[in-house]
Amino acid sequence: MTAPAPDTTRKYDLAFAKWVYKNVNGGDKLSMCMQCGMCSGSCPIGVQMDYGPRKLFMMIRAGMKEEVLSSNTLWNCTSCYRCVVRCPRSVPVTYILQDLAAKASELGYAPKKENKRFADSFWWSARLFGRTDERLVTAKYYFSFGLSEGIKRGLDNLKIAMGMIKAGRMHIGMPHTVKGRKGLQAALKKAAEIEARQSGV
Amino acid sequence: MAGVTSQTILVVGGGIAGVTAALEAAETGYDVVLLEKEPTLGGRVSRFNRYFPKLCHPTCGLEINYQRIKKNPRLQVMTMAEVAGISGERGNYTVTVKTTPRYVNAKCTACGDCAKATDMEVANSFNYGLDKVKAAHLPHEHAYPMRYVVAPEAVASGEGEKIKAACKYGAVDLDEKEATFDLNVGAIIWATGWRPYDPQKLTSYAYDLSPDIVTNVEMERLAAHDGPTHGKIVRPSNGEPAKKVALIQCAGSRDLNHLPYCSRICCLGSLKHAAYVREQYADATVDIYYIDIRAHDKLEAFYNRLRRDPQVNFVKSKPAHIIVGEDGRPVLCGERTIDREIYKEPYDLVVLATGMEPSVVGGFAPTVGAVVDDYGFVLPEIGDGEGIFSAGVAGGPFDVSMSAQSATAAALKAIQAVRADGA
Known part of the structure; x- marks a missing residue:
């Protein structure tokens, strides 16, 4: 893990921090952070992150926009909420990471990381059917790595899939959909329009 | 405001603040009644091993105060007595006092x-x-x-x-009962102090899971010659010397889930604990886990003294949780915020610097003449009619010297409140 350490001699650029305070869900609480380390110490997968939440928040204040938005910290959060429960300053750490991930994705920072591919596959199914079909989500995710990699991953898991079908744990036939798919898609389209109008860095 | 009908000053709480306020008022010539809930005066201070920053013994100052009490006929001390109700106004309060039985009367000679x-x-x-x-x-x-x-x-x-x-003196009286009676007083000094914050509420610090996780007030007793270990700092689990000790700052304080305010004494208290350990064991190491060390003014010299000790380490981190290792030792887990390393460090003894919670939280608080803030600290009602004043930690998180200063101030305000000429 080679984290770029903030250069202590450079001038702090508060523009990015101010943008986060204003536009990111929970960002207005970020100024409460006192850098105690409770969140990073509590994080069950903190060691797999480029930076723990505490350091990420310091980097936001230091104006390290590129490093923050392209870090895997945003994508590796499992939303266990341990940091939120323990934070002595009531900073909604999980919300901030979740919304930073969404903003990073919008702004084209999201790297081709597995978490991002999976999130995209999940959302594709939800948008199309109003429900997630685990077969299609899995297939879409596997083939996002390319055709041969998709086939390979599918074959690797074939036995598990057959077992699940046999046990009645996986559905066969057409995907389930919600009633009024057209209405859902119209609603999502409208929501996307509103969001596009409101966002902007 | 009605006229002053009583010039007696009531002091509630016989810790260092209450004792100081009662003596200051009584020595100025006013009648003072001092109530204490416990069987003895001295409160939290009598439970301290030593004071910071000079590391002198509290018994010395308390002894001088007790001598002053004995010599002063205007000061009446009532132990095992607490306030159950207050009504009236400045110059004329009716205070309901509840006493619990000691079952031992004044004939006791302490023969044992x-x-x-x-x-x-x-x-x-x-x-x-x-x-x-x-x-x-x-x-x-x-x-x-x-x-x-x-x-x-x-x-x-x-x-x-x-x-x-x-008992050969007939001092034991098993027929004593709880009693309540009313006092008429002109002003009240509220000096009910604090209790240590309940460490069981700090669930991630596993206080219940290991006897080797103690609070700062318990550490004072471990270090005191009349404490459970006769002054030897040992692991409560097995009695072995505690040679690798962790001191956790802000265990409850500065935490919106617990005590939102800084308790102000814990930093210096923990520096003092580091000094206790280092005095007893030449080969001991002490790690102080902190968010920031708040050693103000003259107290900074004590901090710098400890910083010069290479076996006292300052670790900038609020530990996330404590687990009990396979060998039974408590293990601290968290992130060191300077180098961003995740640590898992076992210790012989872990001391939680739990903060101060005002005694009125969950207990009796004055409902007239004073206001209780969101944290449970008692403040005088602002205006012409105020007759209830707080002293010591009842009014805010103070150390001993600040408590004594606030007690002197409260005594002066109480005297002004009961003077008929209002001067």
């Missing part, structure tokens, strides 16, 4: 025959329950008044008769 007569033991509240005492006991060796007390458990179980029979 009653304690020898019984084998029954009860938890020792003076040592925060770390050890036990006989059911008939002196609250501690420096008690004021120097008088024994019989535990209610002994009276209820019939063991009281044995205790009574052993």
Whole structure:
């Protein structure tokens, strides 16, 4: 893990921090952070992150926009909420990471990381059917790595899939959909329009 | 405002603030009644091993105060008494006082025959329950008044008769009952102090899971010569010397889930604990886990003294949680915020610097003449009619010297409140 350490001699650029305070869900609480380390110490997968939440928040204040938005910290959060429960300053750490991930994705920072591919596959199914079909989500995710990699991953898991079908744990036939798919898609389209109008860095 | 009908000043709480305020007012020539809930004066201060920053013993200052009390006929001390109600206004308060039985009257000579007569033991509240005492006991060796007390458990179980029979002075009175009576006073000094924040509420610090995780007030008793270990700092689990010690700052304080305010004494308290450990063991190491060290003004010299000790390490981190390792030692887990390393460090002894919670939280608080803030601190009502003043930690998180200063200030305000000419 080679984290770029903030250069202590450079001038702090508060523009990015101010943008986060204003536009990111929970960002207005970020100024409460006192850098105690409770969140990073509590994080069950903190060691797999480029930076723990505490350091990420310091980097936001230091104006390290590129490093923050392209870090895997945003994508590796499992939303266990341990940091939120323990934070002595009531900073909604999980919300901030979740919304930073969404903003990073919008702004084209999201790297081709597995978490991002999976999130995209999940959302594709939800948008199309109003429900997630685990077969299609899995297939879409596997083939996002390319055709041969998709086939390979599918074959690797074939036995598990057959077992699940046999046990009645996986559905066969057409995907389930919600009633009024057209209405859902119209609603999502409208929501996307509103969001596009409101966002902007 | 009606005229002043009583010039008596009531002081509630006989810790260092209450004792100081009562003496200052009484020595100025006013009648003072001092109420204390426990069987002895001295409160939290009498439970300290030593004061910071000079590391002198609290018994010294308390002894001087007790001498002043004995010499002053205007000051009346009532122990095992607490306030159950206040009504009226400045110059004319009616205070309902509730007393709990001590079962020992003023004939007691503190000879100790009653304690020898019984084998029954009860938890020792003076040592925060770390050890036990006989059911008939002196609250501690420096008690004021120097008088024994019989535990209610002994009276209820019939063991009281044995205790009574052993007293050759007729001092044991098992027929004492709870009583309430009213006092008419002109002003009230509220000095009910604090209790340590309950460490069981800090669930991730596993206080219940290991006897080697103690609070800062318990550490004071471990270091005190009249404490459960006679002053040896050892692991409560097995009695072995505690040579690798972690001190956790802000255990409860500065935490919106617990005490939102800084308790102000814990940093210096923990520096003092580091000094205790280093005095006892030349090969001991102490790690102080902190968010930031708040050693103000003259207290910074004490901080710098500890910083020069290479075996005292300052680790900038609020530990996330404590687990109990396979060898039974507590293991601290968290992130060191300077180098961003995740640590898992085992210790012989972990001390939680739990903060100060005002005693009025969950207890009686004055409902007239004063306001209680969101944290439970008692502040005087602003205006012409105020007659209730807080002293010591009842009014805010203070150390001992600040408590004494606030007590002197409260005494002066109370005197002004009861003077008929209003001057």
